[in-house]
Amino acid sequence: MPESVKPNSPREGPFTPVSWLVIGVAAAVGCSAGIGLATLNYRGTETARGARRSEAGARLGSQPRVLWSVDTRQKAVALTFDDGPDPRITRKILAILHRHGARATFFVEGRNAARYPELIRAEIAGGHEIANHTFNHRDFQFNSIEMMRREVAHTGGVIEKITGARPRYLRPPRGHLHLDALKLADRLGYQVVMWSIGFERVKGFTLAQDADIVARNLRPGLIVLAHDSSPTRAWVPKALPRLIRKIQARGYRIVTVGELAEMQGT
Numbered sequence: 001m002p003e004s005v006k007p008n009s010p011r012e013g014p015f016t017p018v019s020w021l022v023i024g025v026a027a028a029v030g031c032s033a034g035i036g037l038a039t040l041n042y043r044g045t046e047t048a049r050g051a052r053r054s055e056a057g058a059r060l061g062s063q064p065r066v067l068w069s070v071d072t073r074q075k076a077v078a079l080t081f082d083d084g085p086d087p088r089i090t091r092k093i094l095a096i097l098h099r100h101g102a103r104a105t106f107f108v109e110g111r112n113a114a115r116y117p118e119l120i121r122a123e124i125a126g127g128h129e130i131a132n133h134t135f136n137h138r139d140f141q142f143n144s145i146e147m148m149r150r151e152v153a154h155t156g157g158v159i160e161k162i163t164g165a166r167p168r169y170l171r172p173p174r175g176h177l178h179l180d181a182l183k184l185a186d187r188l189g190y191q192v193v194m195w196s197i198g199f200e201r202v203k204g205f206t207l208a209q210d211a212d213i214v215a216r217n218l219r220p221g222l223i224v225l226a227h228d229s230s231p232t233r234a235w236v237p238k239a240l241p242r243l244i245r246k247i248q249a250r251g252y253r254i255v256t257v258g259e260l261a262e263m264q265g266t
């Protein structure tokens with residue numbers, strides 16, 4: 001089994017392994033938590049080793065099959081938002097991104113894109129990137145590959161109809177990196193994109209601390225997971241300005257996944 005499809009992949013939600021890793025770092029444990037995927041560790045040597053292992057384990061043409069982070073020395077990170085668009089939250093996020101000159105990749109659910117095409121157009125107008133997160137947020141782990149093919153293809157069609165462009169990136173719901181997700185991505189011409197660090201509520205921490213955890217643990221080429229869905233993510237617009245300010249204060253640019261991917265090896 002390729003390195004990147006081992007079943008211990010991180011999952012979306014407040015207590016993902018990534019969150020625990022972040023908590024571990026924040027608690028100054030002093031070393032990266034071992035969670036089975038070296039590319040998720042933050043020490044440079046392990047990141048490099050992980051990149052080589054995943055390179056050997058799974059490649060799709062010239063691209064890594066699964067993008068967890070980008071190997072670059074440029075001070076840039078990708079900010080990604082899953083599960084939208086949502087009229088109660090997405091415009092707030094777009095306004096914040098605009099105010100700070102930041103760009104993001106939105107992994108949208110097809111059902112939400114179809115319902116709120118004006119929000120997709122607003123994302124495009126803001127210079128952001130639209131990517132595929134299936135139609136109904138169905139899980140690769142529990143549905144047939146034919147069901148998932150329909151989910152992904154339908155969403156791709158909805159996005160293309162609104163934006164005029166076919167999305168390039170696919171993120172499996174809940175981060176369940178099933179082998180079917182990779183096979184389907186191959187068939188439909190998608191690059192699978194996961195994430196390196198999650199912007200999540202951490203029990204016992206303030207919103208400010210949640211933002212600070214992410215900002216403190218940045219490395220060039222990381223992909224940050226956030227959400228623009230409600231009501232459970234209504235806190236995101238409250239904490240996002242601080243996160244962005246902190247990231248930019250460290251000299252990092254905030255870019256789309258596509259822009260970050262172009263920095264590979266630079």
Ligand SMILES: [Zn+2]
Nearest residue numbers: 082083173174
């Ligand atoms: Zn999701």
